[in-house]
Amino acid sequence: PLLQLTDLFTGIPPAFGFLVSAIPLGVTNFIFTLENIESASAAGDDYNVRNIMIANSTSSIVGCMFGCPFPTTVYIGHPGWKSIGAGAGYTLATGFTVxxxxxxxxxxxxxxxxxxxxxxxxxxxxxxxxAVQAVNESPRVELPAVFVCLFPWIANWALTLVNNTLTSAGTSAGEVGLTAFADAGVYHSGLVALGSGAPLSSILWGCLVVFAVRNKSTYAIVTALTAAVLTITGVIHSPSVGLWLQPELTIGYLLLAVLFAYKYFDARRTSDDVKESQKTEKELAANQTV
Incomplete structure (x- = not known):
């Protein structure tokens, strides 16, 4: 590991073309860290989020200066390591060994x-x-979100398995053709759409479910619109970043936003009707008293 400051700065201009991939990767690592901090908190150990984020970003920058292309993130599994007695010493020993x-x-x-x-x-x-922690720590009414969040990850796993198999056979999905996949009952384009960007899309799907069951339509509208923007720019549901790569899914998220908007105004109308009915009942009761 040698200091690569000269190469680092001379390599910035040609690296601009890869920012569309690097930025989603950075966001994904950011999300992973938040998830694992929350997992540790649910296991009874609270950590300072700011300090952890600073440590992550600083180590990533230092590593970059020494030629390391891999950003750092907090590793998953805090409740698992804690259950077998692992503590700070285990972490230090592991880090030093690696x-x-x-x-x-x-x-x-x-x-x-x-x-x-x-x-x-x-x-x-x-x-x-x-997985057990996610089920146990989630409010019962929000449990469907836990399982909905798994769908993009399952597709991501299946997509990786299919693509690696094709690579080992010296071919690719493009050479095989989508028609051949469909004839064999493997819908590769669907796996690409559902599995690409799984870290972010799974969170968005979970949020939509939680906001739906909690009757928070305004939050759901914002989430659906955010998902539409991320889809239309290729951050999620696409193998690469670009504009209008998944128009059907973009439209789907927009329709979800419209659905939640209808739910919001319908709830308001119902609430207004209830208030008007209660007001009328109070007036009638007052008149009868007089």
Missing amino acids: FLIGLFGFGGLLLSIIPLSAVFPILFYVGIVV
């Missing part, structure tokens, strides 16, 4: 010695613990 592995290039050696089947169980365990 530092040495990267510094001396031991990654390939360790991967050749340690089978992946020995690594997966702990990841499964942490995933189960986090």
Whole structure:
């Protein structure tokens, strides 16, 4: 890891073309950090959000200066690590170990010695613990949001699996053709639309469900319009950033905004009718008393 200040600044102009991909990645890491801070808080450990964000951004900038293209984020699984007794010492030991592995290039050696089947169980365990926490800590009326949020991620997993399989076979989805996929019962374009941008779209879907069940139509309208803007610019539901790549989904979000607007005005009208009815009843009661 050598200081790369000269290359860093000379590389900025050609990097502008990749900002459309880098910015959504940065937003995604930002969201991941917030989610994991909230997960830790639900497990009984509150941390200063500002300090964590500063640590993340500072480490990303320092890493960038030394040629590292990977931004940092808070790792998932706090309740899982806590349940097995891991604390600050575990984190420091892990960080130092990973530092040495990267510094001396031991990654390939360790991967050749340690089978992946020995690594997966702990990841499964942490995933189960986090999923259980999400269900247990969510208000009962909001539970549907937990499962709705899974849909984009499931599509993202399936899309990754299909694309990696095609790559290993030396081909791609474009070469195979969407018609061949559809004939085999695999709707690749649907997986692309649903799975692309899953970190952000899953949150937006969850918000829409919560605002619907909580009868917060104004919040739902803002969420649907935000989703429409992110869709029309390709931040979500598209494999790359660009304008008007998913017009059907954009229109769908706009229709959701219209639906919630109707719900909002209908609720107001109903509320006004109830108030008018109560006012009339009070007047009648007063007249009868007189």
